[in-house]
Amino acid sequence: MSGRDLREWTVLQVRSAMTAAMRTDPRAPDPRALDALAEKNAGSLDPYSLSFLRTARMLTLATSAALTTVLTAHRYGRDRHDRLICLACGTGRCPTVRAVSDVLAAYALQVHPVDRPEAWRRADDYYVRTAGHPVPLTVDSFDDGFIARPGTPPHDTLDNVIIIDRNTGALTLWPAYDTDTLATRYRTYKHGDP
Structure with missing residues (x-):
């Protein structure tokens, strides 16, 4: 595996951990539920395990963010000899x-x-937060992600289509172009192609 391919694989691993943590409900697990679980399974969950469960989401997010910073600095490019x-x-x-x-x-x-259900959930969450109520959505798939279009676009913005990245789950706003145009433009945006 080339150095560049190894870096891409490593970035995907870190993003996967971050995505898994981001998918969890930040209010879960409820400390009372953990205490009840510990009581029910007396002795099977020690205080250290309970403490870890309470902080696992933030620990994963922080570690992933730190590794992302390292991998951002250690990226591949061409030197003055085009190597x-x-x-x-x-x-x-x-x-x-x-x-x-x-x-x-x-x-x-x-x-x-x-996957498509997770892309829909993320888009639905975004539109509920911005519109203040549920919005009918269509979700189209393409190689790099999913395109979520609101059935009734918000009035205050021209960029009202969301692309959800297939590997990271990151959301970006786009103009309401057709699927092929959005897929091409997103590929250029993501990979930095000219």
């Missing part, structure tokens, strides 16, 4: 990306891309 190198290390195979990748592989993290 592909890590822009932080100046080497063809970045030792930092390799080390992070080895740790993630050792713990067998899996990439869990966003």
